[in-house]
């Protein structure tokens with residue numbers, strides 16, 4: 587028997603949970619390895635960056651970054667595909683995946699490290715995970731250190747008193763849009779999971795586990811809560827749905843969240859970086875959103891534009907992107 591894939595990750599890491607759900611859906615033999623202190627030497631042997639998830643292939647190659655990990659595996663294990671045959675839907679699913687990784691992460695990170703109950707629970711969970719079988723005082727000390735490290739990182743996602751309402755209203759709106767969209771369907775693009783499901787569910791799963799955003803999610807959006815659970819062990823229940831049925835309730839997500847917030851924010855970040863600026867500010871739905879520039883987001887926006895440029899026939903896609911205010915951000919270089 588050949589060695590299975592090894593997935594180094596953690597329950598509190600959205601990108602790890604995203605990749606784990608993908609392995610489960612595709613039924614790719616794998617071992618889920620919680621990256622605790624005892625596994626660090628093995629992790630460091632393969633990791634280029636100190637980030638999880640890390641996938642080690644049966645050929646002993648380490649791969650990182652959830653989006654390329656899934657893309658590499660999808661080429662090796664094409665069935666069941668996570669991409670709808672309809673080229674417009676396949677792109678929209680990838681767009682949702684990017685929105686989730688880049689903007690949806692703000693919801694998750696903001697709530698986890700802004701409010702005290704969330705900080706406490708998360709820091710303790712991380713400490714217990716990292717130090718299995720350690721005495722309680724060691725766990726408590728590590729929890730303090732985790733908070734000291736993570737809370738200042740709120741600035742990396744642009745979370746502060748001035749942006750709080752922008753991030754939280756986006757979270758509440760996302761939940762209400764998804765609650766509507768998931769009426770009568772199991773996954774975002776029909777009866778089987780698509781690329782976009784993996785990305786978006788993972789951020790919301792983390793929100794679901796945390797006290798403040800979890801309570802909001804459970805109270806306001808029972809269908810979203812069911813979908814989050816379903817996505818932990820996703821199954822093909824049927825086919826992807828036709829465009830006509832999906833677009834009416836997907837449109838608000840594209841218009842308000844993707845076209846209204848994520849793309850203008852990401853484009854402003856990329857522009858500021860190209861001018862060598864350390865910070866940027868962009869007006870999103872009429873209010874200023876300022877944060878430090880991030881190289882990572884600029885690279886993923888470039889990859890998203892390249893994906894758009896590769897869509898073979900954009901005649902069905904462009905009108906949807908145009909009417910939702912997404913098109914202008916995806917064209918050009």
Ligand SMILES: N[C@@H](CCC(=O)N[C@@H](CS)C(=O)NCC(=O)O)C(=O)O
Pocket residue numbers: 598599600601602636637638639650651652653687
């Ligand atoms: N873009 C990467 C992001 C991975 C990432 O940011 N992982 C976080 C946890 S979710 C991490 O490992 N952070 C390192 C740390 O907390 O020390 C991906 O999609 O995999």
